[in-house]
Amino acid sequence: DQQVKQNSPSLSVQEGRISILNCDYTNSMFDYFLWYKKYPAEGPTFLISISSIKDKNEDGRFTVFLNKSAKHLSLHIVPSQPGDSAVYFCAARANAGGTSYGKLTFGQGTILTVHP
């Protein structure tokens, strides 16, 4: 059962426009959410995160929004640049105090292509 889902396998955006990547989750025990970025032939690298006590976190051109009632989070990239073209993984961590010790669960990934 996929607890973290990224329903859009790919997204194509024009340079300068906004990119919005979406992620849905089902486990209400998740308390921390992360986005990772992956270039071809490289491992994923941490991009931005958000705690469940917040609904927004911003870092430069990247903003993550969390809607707990909808169990939905999104990553906004404004303005999009060709160098942002990569695979983006959403990940969620369960409460570290439980038996899951904070295990990360990843989505399937979304391929973002930013056209010049």
Next chain:
Amino acid sequence: DAGVIQSPRHEVTEMGQEVTLRCKPISGHNSLFWYRQTMMRGLELLIYFNNNVPIDDSGMPEDRFSAKMPNASFSTLKIQPSEPRDSAVYFCASSLGRGFSYEQYFGPGTRLTVT
């Protein structure tokens, strides 16, 4: 620091053969993770070590898969016998502390193809 090092980067083998993937974590990190990436399921955790001890291997698909961490600077993931459905990219990651800290540092991955 060189980051997490994985070898080989690419492996092509025939069904039934034994495959061994290797990982050197970042020096000083005491947690190590093996993940598998497929198109259908994305990144899946296979096994997690802390201080060289396997803590959670519930993600290991079946008995054909085994992982070891004989010391703090080396881990292996072995598949014996390999099958075509094992074809995927296998990532090793390391982090400081116990459990899943916010930043796991991933290696470049090993692309495994089983024919």
